[in-house]
Amino acid sequence: DVKVTQSSRYLVKRTGEKVFLECVQDMDHENMFWYRQDPGLGLRLIYFSYDVKMKEKGDIPEGYSVSREKKERFSLILESASTNQTSMYLCASSLADPPDTQYFGPGTRLTVL
Template identity: 95%
Template sequence: DVKVTQSSRYLVKRTGEKVFLECVQDMDHENMFWYRQDPGLGLRLIYFSYDVKMKEKGDIPEGYSVSREKKERFSLILESASTNQTSMYLCASSLSGGSNEQFFGPGTRLTVL
């Protein structure tokens, strides 16, 4: 079974803090994604990566950056957290080609005070 794990289930940070959200997948997937999920807005893509050291902006990249130094790990970084970044963050991975089914982690609920 594919397993996607996220470093924290719940996180509380203060405005201006630098925040790291870590995601690890164990099935050698090429593609990895970071989404945020807000009520009524569904999943919105922040960044994605198709390979190591490769990153592409999604629909809402502002205020975020990412790092993919190893194939299994994809990190989301909030350089200076703001209250409007309070959200549920979901990481996903997928194989290239095929149905492109994405396998999701359990999510990290981030609260920025």
């Protein structure tokens, strides 16, 4: 079974702090994704990566950055957390072309005070 794990289920941070969210997958998937999930808005793509050290902006990259130094690990970084970044963050991974099933982690609920 594909397993995607995220470093924390719940996280509380203060405005201005630097926040790291980590995601690890164990199925040698090329693609990894970060989404945020907000009520009434569904899932919105923040960043994705199709290979080590490769990244592309999604639909809402402002205020975020990412790092993929190893194939199995994809980190989301909030350089200076703000209250409007309070959300559920979901990581996912998939094989490469053609579009394949994305496997999701359990999510990190981040609260920025």
